Amino acid sequence: MALIVQKFGGTSVATVERIKNVAQRVARWKKQGHDIIVVPSAMSGETNRLIGLAKDISDSPDPRELDVIASTGEQVTVGLLALALQSEGLKAKSYTGAQVKVLTNSVFTKARILQIDDSKIRHDLTNGYVVVVAGFQGADEEGNITTLGRGGSDTSAVALAAALNADECQIYTDVDGVYTTDPRVVPEARKLDTITFEEMLEMASLGSKVLQIRSVEFAGKYKVKLRVLSSFDDEGEGTLITIEEDKNMEHPIISGIAFNRDEAKLTILGVPDLPGIAYKILGPIADANIDVDMIIQNVGQDGTTDFSFTVNRADYTAGLEILKATATAMNARGVVGDNKTCKVSGVGVGMRSHPGVASKMFKVLASEGINIQMISTSEIKISVVIEEKYLELAVRVLHKAFGLDKSE
Numbered sequence: 001m002a003l004i005v006q007k008f009g010g011t012s013v014a015t016v017e018r019i020k021n022v023a024q025r026v027a028r029w030k031k032q033g034h035d036i037i038v039v040p041s042a043m044s045g046e047t048n049r050l051i052g053l054a055k056d057i058s059d060s061p062d063p064r065e066l067d068v069i070a071s072t073g074e075q076v077t078v079g080l081l082a083l084a085l086q087s088e089g090l091k092a093k094s095y096t097g098a099q100v101k102v103l104t105n106s107v108f109t110k111a112r113i114l115q116i117d118d119s120k121i122r123h124d125l126t127n128g129y130v131v132v133v134a135g136f137q138g139a140d141e142e143g144n145i146t147t148l149g150r151g152g153s154d155t156s157a158v159a160l161a162a163a164l165n166a167d168e169c170q171i172y173t174d175v176d177g178v179y180t181t182d183p184r185v186v187p188e189a190r191k192l193d194t195i196t197f198e199e200m201l202e203m204a205s206l207g208s209k210v211l212q213i214r215s216v217e218f219a220g221k222y223k224v225k226l227r228v229l230s231s232f233d234d235e236g237e238g239t240l241i242t243i244e245e246d247k248n249m250e251h252p253i254i255s256g257i258a259f260n261r262d263e264a265k266l267t268i269l270g271v272p273d274l275p276g277i278a279y280k281i282l283g284p285i286a287d288a289n290i291d292v293d294m295i296i297q298n299v300g301q302d303g304t305t306d307f308s309f310t311v312n313r314a315d316y317t318a319g320l321e322i323l324k325a326t327a328t329a330m331n332a333r334g335v336v337g338d339n340k341t342c343k344v345s346g347v348g349v350g351m352r353s354h355p356g357v358a359s360k361m362f363k364v365l366a367s368e369g370i371n372i373q374m375i376s377t378s379e380i381k382i383s384v385v386i387e388e389k390y391l392e393l394a395v396r397v398l399h400k401a402f403g404l405d406k407s408e
């Protein structure tokens with residue numbers, strides 16, 4: 001008998017019919033004698049709808065109230081799922097994050113979990129209940145409702161698995177595992193039986209939204225056995241995220257291609273090439289809580305430099321305004337913005353032992369006439385910023401060139 005946390009994403013609980021299917025699946029596990037905690041997301045589209053309602057009232061809604069509103073999506077599904085489980089003849093009880101309590105910090109809309117009180121859940125499990133806990137949410141010290149950032153139910157599930165020392169955390173979604181790239185963009189993508197935490201972390205942080213990055217961090221830190229599976233398909237073992245990389249295994253050079261459309265590029269032109277310039281440009285950006293991703297600096301002949309960086313597209317307008325003010329203050333030549341860029345990355349622990357991966361990537365993109373605007377590399381990834389209109393093409397040709405296509 002094992003303790004298993006099962007998370008079901010939005011599409012898996014999109015209708016009452018699907019919620020009943022989830023209940024049947026959970027019932028099968030329960031009847032095998034396992035203790036089960038279920039963590040559903042909101043019905044698909046519901047979180048967007050709720051945030052949309054708030055934005056119909058205010059362009060920049062108060063984040064505390066936004067969390068009060070957005071968290072209700074999961075409150076509905078936990079209740080419905082508990083009812084569906086009861087209809088299957090099981091004892092079931094639902095909790096919101098605040099009821100559990102999942103204690104978070106007070107950073108509304110992107111709170112971090114600090115601690116989980118496991119007493120009610122343990123008590124219920126001992127008494128034979130399936131415990132249904134709302135994903136995506138918690139409450140701070142003062143009892144304010146908080147949410148964990150988009151896709152945060154994954155993190156709720158892994159955090160519960162860690163807190164209760166569960167044997168496995170299963171993430172049920174609308175694909176049957178983690179693929180070499182998003183199978184919706186490249187139909188030739190291959191399902192991976194295993195992927196290392198290190199690679200999954202990179203994939204998630206570079207745009208593969210199949211798992212929220214914090215859930216992967218949590219699972220790595222607390223050694224949670226994490227698996228991604230299909231909620232529509234009973235077959236298959238999904239993808240296991242492995243802690244240890246198999247040293248004996250011959251790794252492919254690149255394990256996956258990730259991409260992110262949410263990139264925007266900002267450039268300040270003709271600033272003096274002096275110490276402290278980067279700080280003067282990026283300081284005000286950081287002060288506005290805007291995260292900077294890639295940075296590039298080109299020094300010209302005349303002692304001035306052009307300085308470019310990328311930000312999340314949602315921060316584009318705010319970033320541009322700040323940069324314009326900086327440009328005026330610094331007497332720069334001007335500011336240019338581009339919010340039609342994207343980032344494509346190759347990820348793989350195999351890169352460590354294979355030089356020349358970057359040049360191969362550049363060659364493949366060049367042969368398609370795709371211009372690279374920015375490059376960043378680390379030990380196990382290479383990212384390029386390119387025009388957004390080339391995203392699908394770039395992902396497809398790189399996937400093929402690195403031997404990841406199904407038929408390869």
Ligand code: ADP
Binds near residue numbers: 008177211
């Ligand atoms: P859920 O609502 O279940 O949380 P998400 O939409 O958040 O589901 O995540 C699943 C989606 O992630 C898939 O439908 C797929 O389009 C996308 N995805 C992106 N990259 C990958 C990848 N490498 N492997 C599998 N799915 C991926």
Ligand code: ASP
Binds near residue numbers: 042048150154
């Ligand atoms: N419902 C939330 C969202 O749409 C959390 C989740 O689905 O994981 O972002």
Ligand code: MG
Binds near residue numbers: 151209212
């Ligand atoms: Mg998700």
